[in-house]
Amino acid sequence: MSDIFPKWTNKLPLQIAVGALLMGTAVSAGCWYYLTPKYTRVGYQPIQPVGFSHATHADQLGIDCRYCHNGVEKSWYSNVPAAATCLNCHNAVLSTDPRLELVRESGRTGKPIPWVQVHKTPDYVYFNHSVHVARGVSCVHCHGQVNKMDEVQHAKPLSMAFCLECHREPEKFIRHPKEVYNMDWAVAPEVQANAGERFVREWKIEASQNCSACHR
Amino acid sequence: MRYFLLALMLATVAAVGVAGFRGTLSRKPPIEVFPDMDRQAKLRPQVPNAFFPDGRSSQLPPSGTVARSRKMVAGNESVYPFEEGPLTTGRITGTTNFIELNPFPVNVSFIARGQDRYQITCSPCHGAQGDGKGSISKYGFATIANLHDKRISTQPDGELFNTVGHGKNTMSGYASNVSIDDRWAIVAYLRALQLSRVAVIEDVPADKRALLKK
Known part of the structure; x- marks a missing residue:
């Protein structure tokens, strides 16, 4: 009787089982670790x-x-808060600071700060x-x-x-x-x-x- | 088999390399894994919304409208928050004169409420003790009033109430941040604070004097 399957295929079922187990573990671990709000x-x-x-x-x-x-x-x-709340102090504190320009503009025009x-x-x-x-x-x-x-x-x-x-x-x-x-x-x-x-x-x-x- | 293990290991390393670890700082908005109904076509407060011409979800009330409200009751006075009366303006109706006394019955819980609100809203500038030395005063806000000044401690309650709501000089008004009854509570607490500065030992009940350490 000729060899239909070569000898190495004897180990194949075991290898597939172990491989699937490892893959499954890796995928589950990945989902557990990455797909919850603790990561996202x-x-x-x-x-x-x-x-x-x-x-x-x-x-x-x-x-x-x-x-x-x-x-x-x-x-x-x-x-x-409304920009007015910021300006309660920032009218006097850092009143010309360029970093606060958006706040001042919002206070003047009512345009919301994004x-x-x-x-x-x-x-x-x-x-x-x-x-x-x-x-x-x-x-x-x-x-x-x-x-x-x-x-x-x-x-x-x-x-x-x-x-x-x-x-x-x-x-x-x-x-x-x-x-x-x-x-x-x-x-x-x-x-x-x-x-x-x-x-x-x-x-x-x-x-x-x-x-x-x-x-x- | 060893190629498979190697590949699996490489894939894991690659995945961790790309995705990183939990809690890593990220500028990108969170991924929503199953975004089925996470974001619905409904209004949330204070977010951009294209439905309205001004692009905001929290709309300002149309001009000329007043919020639904109940009458506020203080002592034997009752008035709607939008009506003009001593309770809402601090003035005697029909005049510009301020009312002398707090329209709310002043008791311990009212003063405690005032203390709580004072510490949130007023103390950053005026300081916990009212001396104008709050933390903001160290950062270039030079014109903060000392609330124990005679100029202020001799003002009628109504005038203090008016200042809390509408501001004075460099102080902005807090009418939109502090409700009417809370503003009166702050006035009541401020009176207690001012009194504490001019108190004499006779003001303390005889049986409590021993608790004060010299």
Whole structure:
């Protein structure tokens, strides 16, 4: 009987199986690593039309978040301030600086400054800022330490898993309302455990986990 | 087999080389992997939108319109936010004279609210203590008022309210950033702040004096 298949084909089924396994592993690992917001969103740092530094304004000057984002306690979205808010100080400070020309122009004419939005939830997600800040979710939780950023970057994935992490165990994350806008606030874990449970109890927090809470 | 392994390894290295690691800074907008309904044909606030002639999604109210609102109530006064009255203008109706006293009942929680709003809105310039030495004053804003000046501490409440909302000299008005009741709360807190500078030991209740360290 002649050789229809050469001898090396004896190993072929095993090689194919091992090869497929390796390929499968590599592809799955690639998808796991690259196709989630932890890769796609985190680190996004667009060039803004005006080089506004949160580090200078919030950290160095100690201006509260709400001086500019003044709607965050009442509104579902946290507004970008009107140019008039910038000009409250910049009428006098750096009043002729060419870097601020767009702001001055916006103040004069009402033409919006084309800021690039960094944190953008998908349109099928409902997120309300006011209820979160009123119940002890700090800016830092979702936006990172913006007060240390010269240019804002997307620091947290803001994926569904990220939201649920806190909605499942709010007591691990929420803080006293007075510290919500304190970007440098830190707490010992055992203090957090006690305080967090108390806040959940006293404020009757029922962090929703049903679909229609966010996908409404 | 060894060619296959080599190829697989090269492909992995190439993929990592092109795609990089998690958290790498990038100027490019995030990829939306399954973009099915991520971006819908609906308005989001403060984003460009071609539907309107001025290209913005957040439209300014048409001129001559007022926002839907309820009457604001303070003490026995009630007035719509768009109406003119002592509560909204700080002046006695029909005159240019300022009202002497805060129309809101001043209590601890009202002053605390004022303190909170003062620290957000006023303290960058006027300083946490009201002495005009806020952090902005170190950066070339030279004309910030010391709120303990006699010129200011002798003003009626209505005049302070008017200044918070409409500004004065180099100060811009904060009417669009701070609501009417919050502006009155700030005035109430400012009064407390001013009083703290001229307070004497007799102002402290007798049983609390021991808590003050000399």
